[in-house]
Amino acid sequence: MTIEAQDGQRTEQTHKLVAASISQDLGFLLAKLHAAGSVVNNRALAEFDLKERSYSVLILANSGLEPTQREMADFLSLDPSQIVALVDELEKRGLVARAPGKQDRRAKTVTATAKGGKLLEQASEAARKAEAEVLDGLPAAESAQLKALLRKALWGVGASE
Amino acid sequence: MTIEAQDGQRTEQTHKLVAASISQDLGFLLAKLHAAGSVVNNRALAEFDLKERSYSVLILANSGLEPTQREMADFLSLDPSQIVALVDELEKRGLVARAPGKQDRRAKTVTATAKGGKLLEQASEAARKAEAEVLDGLPAAESAQLKALLRKALWGVGASE
């Protein structure tokens, strides 16, 4: 990310207000990097008619873990009704399929179709590049470390990969 | 944060889906920690009738940097019209004041009143505790490192404090 905000408009130079104490606030830092990253990600995914949200759902559907919609909602921090809309759209496009849960017929597991898997392959590559763009201020070791720390903060997972 | 999501409902245990590849995705990690953090922050700030947004504006107003609304919008990644609404509300409550810019009379600088400064003092303490709660999975050194990496990713600022 840093400095030369890739394309146009208000070239995000290091801002006078960086000096303010809010620059030490975790919530603010997360919000800002997340906002900047979303722009880059969504632009990269637009080519495949995906957004961050539908991309996430597609990944989970393709994970082999056969997640139910409820599990997706919990994991993605979304309301179940939002998952309905996202899966509806992906299903209409033939990228995922719903199946009744094996032990619980109320639940529906979502799995990616072959077509969905193929699209995801391409989209992942675009997302990978987008992430590199967002992290271009950090050397590779620090990028990995940042992600490890985020995982640890969320799940207490050991930082060492 | 981790494991024992402080109060009630769906006790966010380490989730089955953590195994999915999306757990390696920066955008997802940022979204998720940001979402979790926002809940904690907003709950902590509610006591002062503030939300993350208004809290941010109040901090900038109190920074001594005399930011204009446009500068705030850029820095907080918000639309200028949203700043108007936020400053309107804080001004109505007597926490900040608008003043015409010295060199540019189109611009309006926003500064905190004494009352605003006092409220901010208390709110900051609450926010500090909230942040500690979000980062309770990380030892202090790693918390500092996480924030330093986020700053560096955003502004290329040296990671060493």
Next chain:
DNA sequence: ACGTATAGTTGAAAATGTCAACGATTTGTT
């Protein structure tokens, strides 16, 4: 002096988030 650009503001439109209800099912209790 004149055209162009920018700050703040307003309001409308679109997108998102939140929440309560419902049918179908499962689970727990007796």
Next chain:
DNA sequence: AACAAATCGTTGACATTTTCAACTATACGT
């Protein structure tokens, strides 16, 4: 076995937030 309570997906209503185009006042470049 029967019944109450809880859960899953879904729908639809409502609130909040985002996005954007206009407008006025002011500044800037030539």
